[in-house]
Amino acid sequence: MNTAAELIIVNAKVVTLDSTIESGFVKVSGGRIQSVGSMDSLSEADRSSAAELLDAKGSWLLPGFIDVHVHGGYGHDFMDGTQKSLEGITHFHSQNGTTTMLATTVTASREAIDRVLESVDAFTRREGGMPHAKLAGVHLEGPFISPKWPGAQNPSFIVPPQSQWMREWIAQYPDLVKMMTLAPETDGALELIRLLSEQGIVAACGHTDSTYAQIVEAVQHGLSHAVHTFNAMKGLHHREPGVVGAVLTQKSISAEIIADGHHVHPACIGLLLQLKAPDQLLLITDAMSAAGLGDGDYSLGGLDVVVKDGVARLKDGSSLAGSTLTMVDALRYVVRHTGTSVELASRLASLNPARLLGLEETTGSITAGKMADLLLISPELELQRVWVEGRLIR
Structure with missing residues (x-):
C-alpha cells in the first residue's frame, strides 16, 4: 500500500x-x-x-464513491462468506472508484446470512485494516420481502419479517447492520421497521407489493429509503400510486437508482432527478459477481444467471439479476444520458450515501x-x- x-x-x-x-x-x-x-x-x-x-x-x-447496494464483483459474491471473496470484491470495486461500500446479502437461509455477518465482522476488524475499499457494514436485502416481487431473489427463502432475528444480529454484531430491505406490507414488517429505526438502521422498501397508503404508514414507523427504485416494486398508477408513487412524493424517502441503461429508462431517471435530487437520490451498482468479467453463466443466491452483452438476467429470462455496473460507469451514464452535471452526479455517488449511513462527518465530500x-x-x-x-x- x-x-x-x-x-x-x-x-x-x-x-x-x-x-x-x-x-x-x-x-x-x-x-x-x-x-x-x-x-x-x-x-x-x-x-x-x-x-x-x-x-x-x-x-x-x-470524493470517493460510496455504494450502499452491491452484491459482488470479479467472480466473488458476499454470500460466499469468505475473507477471500471480501478481499476480491473490495479490490475490484476500489479499482473502479468505490472507496466505501456495504456488503449486500440476498434472500437466503438464516444460516447463510449468519455466515455473511460473521465474515464481514471479521474483515472489518482485521489486523492492519482493510486494504482496498472499506466495508462500512452490511445491507440485508431480504429475506423479508414479497413473494410477488422476488426479482432475482430466491423465493424458496422468503419468510415473514422476524424481529427476533434482527435483535439477535444486533446483539451479536453491534453496529454492523446498516440497512435492511423489506416489504412493508407483510405481517410483522411495521414492528421490524420501528426496531430498525430505533437502532439507527436504515429501513428500506424493496421487492414489495405495498400500496401507496401502506408505504405512507411505514414512513410513520421509520421507513426512510427505497432500493433500486422502479425495479421489483408496485409501479405508478394514477388511481393507485403504489410504491413508486410513494417514493416519488414522500420527501422523507431517499431513493436508489441503477443507472446502467438497462434497469431504468433515462426519462425515469430524469423524473427522479427532478423530484429527489439533490439530496435524496443515490447512485448504486447492485453489482453481482459477474461485474468486471465477460459474458457467461453465473449464479446469484442459488439462481442461475446468464450475462449477455453485459446484462445479467435469470437464466429463465424472468428478471434482471443485479448488474455488472461499477460506480464510475454509473456516474458517466447519468452525466452523458441525462444531462446531469458532474458536480450533481458526484453528490449522488458520494455525499448522499454518506449521509444515509451517517458517515458525512468523516467522508463523502472534499x-x-x-x-x-x-x-x-x-x-x-x-x-x-x-x-x-x-x-x-x-
Whole structure:
C-alpha cells in the first residue's frame, strides 16, 4: 500500500460541498484532508514541504464513491462468506472508484446470512485494516420481502419479517447492520421497521407489493429509503400510486437508482432527478459477481444467471439479476444520458450515501478534516487515480 507522508494534488478541478474550484489544490496528510483551496492560495512553503506533489492537469478531483447496494464483483459474491471473496470484491470495486461500500446479502437461509455477518465482522476488524475499499457494514436485502416481487431473489427463502432475528444480529454484531430491505406490507414488517429505526438502521422498501397508503404508514414507523427504485416494486398508477408513487412524493424517502441503461429508462431517471435530487437520490451498482468479467453463466443466491452483452438476467429470462455496473460507469451514464452535471452526479455517488449511513462527518465530500477518500477523473470521465484514506490504491 502506498502511504505518502504528505501529498498535495495541484491544478485540479476540485468539487467541494458547495462549489467547484476550477484550479485548486488539496493537501493530504495522515490519511486526512488537511486543506483545500485555489492554486493562488497555495504557499511556496507548502509546495516545497510536500513529500509528493501531483499535477492533476485540470482533471476532476471528486470524493470517493460510496455504494450502499452491491452484491459482488470479479467472480466473488458476499454470500460466499469468505475473507477471500471480501478481499476480491473490495479490490475490484476500489479499482473502479468505490472507496466505501456495504456488503449486500440476498434472500437466503438464516444460516447463510449468519455466515455473511460473521465474515464481514471479521474483515472489518482485521489486523492492519482493510486494504482496498472499506466495508462500512452490511445491507440485508431480504429475506423479508414479497413473494410477488422476488426479482432475482430466491423465493424458496422468503419468510415473514422476524424481529427476533434482527435483535439477535444486533446483539451479536453491534453496529454492523446498516440497512435492511423489506416489504412493508407483510405481517410483522411495521414492528421490524420501528426496531430498525430505533437502532439507527436504515429501513428500506424493496421487492414489495405495498400500496401507496401502506408505504405512507411505514414512513410513520421509520421507513426512510427505497432500493433500486422502479425495479421489483408496485409501479405508478394514477388511481393507485403504489410504491413508486410513494417514493416519488414522500420527501422523507431517499431513493436508489441503477443507472446502467438497462434497469431504468433515462426519462425515469430524469423524473427522479427532478423530484429527489439533490439530496435524496443515490447512485448504486447492485453489482453481482459477474461485474468486471465477460459474458457467461453465473449464479446469484442459488439462481442461475446468464450475462449477455453485459446484462445479467435469470437464466429463465424472468428478471434482471443485479448488474455488472461499477460506480464510475454509473456516474458517466447519468452525466452523458441525462444531462446531469458532474458536480450533481458526484453528490449522488458520494455525499448522499454518506449521509444515509451517517458517515458525512468523516467522508463523502472534499472537506478539511475528512478522510482523504479521493478520485482523480479526467475531463472525459476516465478514472485516473483512487486514494482511500490517503493511500494510493490505483
